[in-house]
Amino acid sequence: MADTYLILSIFIPLLGSILCLLFPKKMRDFWALIVVLLSFIFLLFLISPVMKEEIIRINLISQNGGFFSLSFLADGISLIFALVFSFIGVIALIYSLTYMKSYDNQREYYFMIPLIIASLIGVAFSENLILLYIFWEIAALATWRLVGFHREENIVRIADKTFLMTFLGSSFMLLGFILLYNQTGTLSITQLKGIEISNLKGILFLIFLGIIAKSACLPIHTWLAEAHPVAPSPMSAILSGVEVEVGLFAFLRLFAYTF
Incomplete structure (x- = not known):
């Protein structure tokens, strides 16, 4: 069952975000919250298996290593970060229920938030570095859209700067x-x-260099200070509470665990 919990923690918010595009306005906000909350619950179910087995590995599409494989790894460090990512996502979406009521373009907003959380959980559990990169970039694209959510010229410029600096x-x-x-x-x-x-x-x-850009560390740090004030408040919480920390996770995973 641990394998199933791990897969569901990623793919329920990933697929659920797509359904947010289809649901009527009265349903999509609660649906976005439900799929991220379910992801958090499945991650809680992983705590006991990870504590007992230490490492859980899943190979859905494997090339015996190779350039790309759809493979996942859950251990103590990845589970801790995944729990933090999903928990902050739940809090942000609860706040969004009232915060977003007066805003237009809610369809895109409630599509992007679960997509970001699913992608960052995917980063945490990726066992293949190209898979990690794919999830990393999906989160970056969704962040770009939400930083520029209000679509004013200056805000779009800041969103573009955010994307370009992290993409570089x-x-x-x-x-x-x-x-x-x-x-x-x-x-x-x-x-x-x-x-x-x-x-x-x-x-x-x-x-x-990729890690410090995502974590907004010197000298690639200016995007974060500009993005915070212009993004919707729940997204601003995700920027500081989730997106920056994913760089810390990547550093620990690659520099402490792997190399």
Whole structure:
């Protein structure tokens, strides 16, 4: 059952976000809250199995490592961060029930919030680095749309800056992953652990650039201070409580656990 809980914690909010586009206005806000809340509940069910087994691995589409595989890994660190991401998502959506009532374009808003939470949980549980990157970029695209939610010219400019700065960093990270695959023939976090890699410092530096861009660390930090005031308040909470912390997770996962 632990495997099922892990998969559901990602794919219920992921698929549920799409349904938010189809539901009428009176249903979509509660539906968005329900799918993220269900994700949080399934993550709670994972606590006991992770404490007993320490690591849970799932391979849905596997290439024995390879460049890409749809594989997931749950351990203590990934579960802690996934719980934080989903919990803050639940709180943000509860607040949104009243906060968003007077705003237009709620369809997109309630599509994007569960999508962000699902993507960041996906980052936490990804066992393959390209899968991690895909979830990372989905979250970045959704963030771009929500930072620019009010669609005023200055706000759109800030949203574009947010996306471009984080995308620039993640492009370096992707380049690091490609070089890593060229050196090792795998992007499986499990298989990379303990492998001797030439030019490792240069590769890790590229990956680190992506992490500091997402975490709004010096010198790639100015986007966060500008994005906070213009984003809807629940999204601002997600920016500071979730999006920045995903960079910390990536640092711990890659620099402490893997390399």
